[in-house]
Amino acid sequence: MALVDFANPSRFLKFADRALPWLGGLTVIVFAFAINRAMGAPDDYQQGATVKIMFLHVPAAWLGMLGWGVMTVAALGTLVWRHPLADVTAKAAAPIGAAFTLLCLISGSLWGRPMWGTYWVWDARLTSVLVLFLLYLGVIALWRTVEDPSRAARAAAILTLVGAIDLPIIKFSVEWWNTLHQGASVFRLGGSTIDRTILVPLLIMAVAFTLLFATLLVAAMRNEILRRRVRTLRLMQASAAS
Amino acid sequence: MEAGSHFGFILAAYVAAVAIVAALIAWVMVDYRVQRRRLADLEEQGATRRSASGRSGRSLQQAKEEA
Numbered sequence: 300m301a302l303v304d305f306a307n308p309s310r311f312l313k314f315a316d317r318a319l320p321w322l323g324g325l326t327v328i329v330f331a332f333a334i335n336r337a338m339g340a341p342d343d344y345q346q347g348a349t350v351k352i353m354f355l356h357v358p359a360a361w362l363g364m365l366g367w368g369v370m371t372v373a374a375l376g377t378l379v380w381r382h383p384l385a386d387v388t389a390k391a392a393a394p395i396g397a398a399f400t401l402l403c404l405i406s407g408s409l410w411g412r413p414m415w416g417t418y419w420v421w422d423a424r425l426t427s428v429l430v431l432f433l434l435y436l437g438v439i440a441l442w443r444t445v446e447d448p449s450r451a452a453r454a455a456a457i458l459t460l461v462g463a464i465d466l467p468i469i470k471f472s473v474e475w476w477n478t479l480h481q482g483a484s485v486f487r488l489g490g491s492t493i494d495r496t497i498l499v500p501l502l503i504m505a506v507a508f509t510l511l512f513a514t515l516l517v518a519a520m521r522n523e524i525l526r527r528r529v530r531t532l533r534l535m536q537a538s539a540a541s
Numbered sequence: 542m543e544a545g546s547h548f549g550f551i552l553a554a555y556v557a558a559v560a561i562v563a564a565l566i567a568w569v570m571v572d573y574r575v576q577r578r579r580l581a582d583l584e585e586q587g588a589t590r591r592s593a594s595g596r597s598g599r600s601l602q603q604a605k606e607e608a
Contacts, residue, residue, distance in 0.1 A: 349547045352554045359558075395565060402561045406554040413547040511562065518569040525576035532580070532588040 306383045308524045315521040322517065326510040333507040336500035343497065352410040354501055357485070358508035359403040363431060364466055365512065366396020370438070371463040374456035384520070386452030387527075389459065390442050391519035395512060397435035403428060415479055423472035424480035427465055434462040448527060 333354075343350035369392045376385025407425065408418040419425065438455050445451035468475075473482045484492045491498055 347547065348551060351551050355554055355558045394568070398561050398565050402558055405557045405561075409550045409554045409557070413550050515565055515569055518573065522569060522572045522576055525573070525580060529576060529579045529583065532583040536583070536586070536588050 308383060308387070308527075311384060312521060312524060315517050319514065319518055319521075322510065322514040326507065326514050329503070329507040329510055333500065333504040336503050340497050340500045346414060349410055349413050350497060352406055353497075354504045356403060356406040356410055357501060358505040359399045359406060360428070361505060362508055362512050363396055363400030363403050363428070364469060365509070366392050366399060367431060367434070367459070367463065367466060369516070370396065370459045371466075374459040377452050377456040378460075386448065386456070387520050387523045388516070389438075389452065389455060390448075391523050392516055393435055393438045393442065393455075395515050395519060397432060397439065399508075399512070400428065400432040400435060404432060420479050422478040422480055423476040424469065424478050427469045427472050431462075431465050431469060434458070434465060438462070448530070 337351065337354040340351070340354075342348050370389045373385045373389035373392065376382040377389065404425075407428075411420070412418045438458055441455050441458060442451050445454055472478060473480055485498070485501070493501065
């Protein structure tokens, strides 16, 4: 199948209708397994039972960044290749990425209070994630402000590419600055510092969250294509009436 | 560290996760129904797309317009 075939919204709608029940079902099954493993994981020797918050916090943080990564690739698709589904993808991914970033911030605060003695501190990791959340809100506002979808797509794409600078800042903030937030402990040179009994449930939970992200993204893209069809039909109706 | 001493924080984090995920799922489901209903209403009024006649071999530009 050629790349242009994937660019066809009608084909994508057919794909979405077929794939969504399977994706949704798989997400539920993997989540059930992941939650079972997470709840059965032992307490951390230092953090006690609060390590259970990590099973939400870390996947949410990854998906907050993944969402912006998806939008960055889509922004290139909009500006460079003018791919018909690129701006649909970017627009659909923004609220989902924002929601996972919000979950990351909330769960991090609730983890920070018992471990650090504070809900919030203006250290580099926390602040750069807050900036990511604000960038998401900015992109969503931009999509809602500009009425013409193709103009909104170009403006949002530029903001997305500029905002992508925040991704390496988030990743390396714990190395570049002295932060209260701990350093990398899962993906790092020399291997993970997390014990297997906690690491395995964490990775399974990350797979479950990623499947949820994919399911929501495909569903939101389908909605966006339908919204654009509604807009086109209304414009045709209006021009026919005038 | 006693396991139950921070139960409230753990519970609050999971409640927040359920609320956010439920809101996302509700958003895509409600939005889908709204768009489907709007499309059905428009088609009932006789509005149809040029590409709705089932042509094959559409160009990239046509596909973009359709989106």
